[in-house]
Amino acid sequence: MSALKTENLVKHFEGVMAIEGLSISIEPGRITGIIGPNGSGKTTLINVLSGMLPIDGGCVVIGNTLRLKRIKPHRVHSYGITRTFQEVRLFEQMTVLDNILVVLTERGILSALFERHGAGHLKQAEDVLKRVGLWDKRGGLTINLSYGQRKLLEIARVLALSETGQAGIILFDEPFAGLFPQMVKIVSSIIKELKEDGRTVVLVEHNMDLIREISDHVIVMDCGNLLAEGNAKEVLERRDVIEAYLGE
């Protein structure tokens, strides 16, 4: 059984094929690394899976039962999927705390109208912000955080969602890019903990050492197609993968 599957998935941009009939399967409770050279379609895949880009062909299957040819972004949450972004997308002119609270509170308009965040919400936010070392910054505007802190806040946001049990599948789009070694350690341990808690993690990443260290399974994409997949060690030693990735 897979947590998430694509079947002949197609995505193109005005004639340029970004994903060309991709069929992959993401197993539950594992960390699946997605690698590939720039322009291979990794981020496009994440954007399609999270409903931010429409599907042009094929379908996405969630939990073996739900076959989707169209994914609306606001429905993604109800499928138990959440994500981070390659280019950090936070609510800049809101406080750090509000960036977390917004994913913890009610989704429906009427319930949101009459809801004030309570001690329970604050405790959840405190836990995740302390986990990424941003609790002291909770009252400040997000726009004033450094790049690394912003990355950590985005990870804290999906962590908060995951800890409420609302997200079983987490898509990370280059979470380590631009982070200091200390921050890399924090993010790496968070991703491992998510797996230990039974979450399914999809990790788009360029750092091969990290992919080797934390991925259970690796999918290699090239020109919108599946090039190879399997155990990280084996896949990363394949000649065709090295050639595609390094252009050698």
Next chain:
Amino acid sequence: MEYLTHLAILFFIYAILGVSLNLVVGYTGLLSSAHAAFYGIGAYATAIALTSLHINFFLSLAAGIIITGIIAFLIGIVLSRFRGDYYALVSLGFNVIVYSVLLNWQGLTRGPLGMPGIPRPEFVFDFSSNISFLILSFLFVIVIYIISRFLVASSFGRVLKAIREDEQAVQVFGYNTNYYKLAIFVISAGMAAAAGSLFASYITFIDPSSFTVMESVFILAVIILGGLSNLRGSILGAFILVLLPEALRFAGFPQAIAAQMRQMVYGLCLIFLMLFRPQGLLGEYKL
């Protein structure tokens, strides 16, 4: 004293307009330039209900809010397809359409002749004196402010701000942002309608010239000057923009050019303020 009471009533009406528009522009980030249209629909609905149907002011007010809410709902559905500059342009187009309807549907609105003889409110108390109307207007401001405060302090308000910051990202976290945008648009329009009802009943005569696109721009200036995403800022903005031109009457400009000088000083004040404090006086958000 009558003069000051008159200014205070106008200030309260614009405070309501500012606070309500700030919910859409400042908190949700939707640059609506149709607010005067809802202000006008509320004013006309109340005026027609009072003069033709002879029903009580407060029932007329409710009718004005409901009719405006329905129209705002329909306009909001169309507007929800647009973002940014396009949103501003399309909403401006709606203001032009509403103005044209008010001007040309003479059987209902009497067109450019306007609607005279709109009575002052009478319910338990008689609000025919300016002082009593001032108190009524003040109560309206308090009620609108409390409702707005309640909205922005709730989880709903936090989602509005998140929509303003990154609508697509909010959607990924499970929010149907179109519903949120539509809801706040309708609520804001209803509040503008309440201001229109007050205006119609206070002035006792309305015509379409009070509800042009320029009026929408003026209300935008109120909230940008006072500060976006800050309710008290809207009240401060209304206070300054309603009273500043009046204060300049006493600046001692030569009689022949006094009116033009007042407009120039008024414009310069706005330009300098935006140069040195672009987020407005109490603003918590920059466009």
